[in-house]
Amino acid sequence: MDKFVLRLDKAINEIRDADYILIGAGAGFSAAAGIEYSGKRFDDNFQDFIKKYGVKDMYSATFYPYETQEEKWAHWARHVYVNRYSVGKTKLYGQLLDLVKDKDYFVLTTNVEHQFWINGFEDERIFATQGDYGMMQCAKACHDKLYSNEELVFKAIESTDDCKIPSELVPVCPVCGGNMEINVRKDNFFVENEKWHEMAENYSRFLGKINEEDKLVLLELGVGFNTPVIIRYPFEQMTYNNPNVSLIRLNRSHSQAIPENKDKTISFDEDLSEIFDYWCGRI
Ligand SMILES: [Zn+2]
Numbered sequence: 042m043d044k045f046v047l048r049l050d051k052a053i054n055e056i057r058d059a060d061y062i063l064i065g066a067g068a069g070f071s072a073a074a075g076i077e078y079s080g081k082r083f084d085d086n087f088q089d090f091i092k093k094y095g096v097k098d099m100y101s102a103t104f105y106p107y108e109t110q111e112e113k114w115a116h117w118a119r120h121v122y123v124n125r126y127s128v129g130k131t132k133l134y135g136q137l138l139d140l141v142k143d144k145d146y147f148v149l150t151t152n153v154e155h156q157f158w159i160n161g162f163e164d165e166r167i168f169a170t171q172g173d174y175g176m177m178q179c180a181k182a183c184h185d186k187l188y189s190n191e192e193l194v195f196k197a198i199e200s201t202d203d204c205k206i207p208s209e210l211v212p213v214c215p216v217c218g219g220n221m222e223i224n225v226r227k228d229n230f231f232v233e234n235e236k237w238h239e240m241a242e243n244y245s246r247f248l249g250k251i252n253e254e255d256k257l258v259l260l261e262l263g264v265g266f267n268t269p270v271i272i273r274y275p276f277e278q279m280t281y282n283n284p285n286v287s288l289i290r291l292n293r294s295h296s297q298a299i300p301e302n303k304d305k306t307i308s309f310d311e312d313l314s315e316i317f318d319y320w321c322g323r324i
């Protein structure tokens with residue numbers, strides 16, 4: 042029997058025996074679910090922006106210094122539409138829910154595409170630390186309220202012309218009259234609203250109820266080194282600190298365990314769909 046199957050079986054047994062499961066999901070998980078920021082999806086949806094600005098992929102394009110708000114919002118509306126409003130349920134997120142739904146689980150994620158909600162994970166069990174593509178905030182964070190951008194996005198994608206939206210569609214802060222931004226963490230002006238603090242409390246409460254003798258499985262999915270202090274390093278620390286914690290790490294390019302956790306980590310650099318197909322056939 043090959044080692045891949047042995048690891049798969051070992052991991053599914055860990056998941057089955059767990060008292061608690063803490064999921065940590067990063068960009069690699071959404072990419073594996075089909076929300077890829079480069080390649081065909083990018084080429085198909087951003088031809089006009091590629092021609093005009095030479096942008097290379099969806100992630101770096103969000104940092105492009107557009108000179109006007111009309112261009113900035115034409116781009117953001119397209120980006121948010123393509124990755125948030127037009128996606129719907131995805132197979133991989135659905136399989137993850139099937140795997141954990143009868144367990145006491147919690148999701149910690151840096152992903153901002155709203156996929157955990159779209160796929161039916163319980164609201165009280167999700168902490169999306171880095172924001173949500175569906176929300177806007179004051180660019181200077183003059184107040185801590187968030188606003189849905191759904192109407193704006195749909196109007197904007199309909200009326201984008203030459204990579205610009207009409208000036209009357211450009212959103213302005215209802216308090217200071219300044220510019221607005223998508224609510225994703227990229228500078229010190231990121232707004233953590235009431236809901237964000239509620240999610241943070243739910244996460245603390247989840248961790249707080251786990252006793253030392255309880256078996257906690259950390260399921261780390263596609264978390265790289267972009268913001269490792271949010272999921273990857275804390276998961277390694279938790280694994281190291283407690284004998285009843287084990288780590289299952291799925292990552293196409295950085296799946297290795299730290300040496301100290303070698304015996305408590307099961308690593309996979311294989312295709313995530315293949316892994317979840319196998320696991321879901323065994324629950
Ligand atoms: Zn403002």
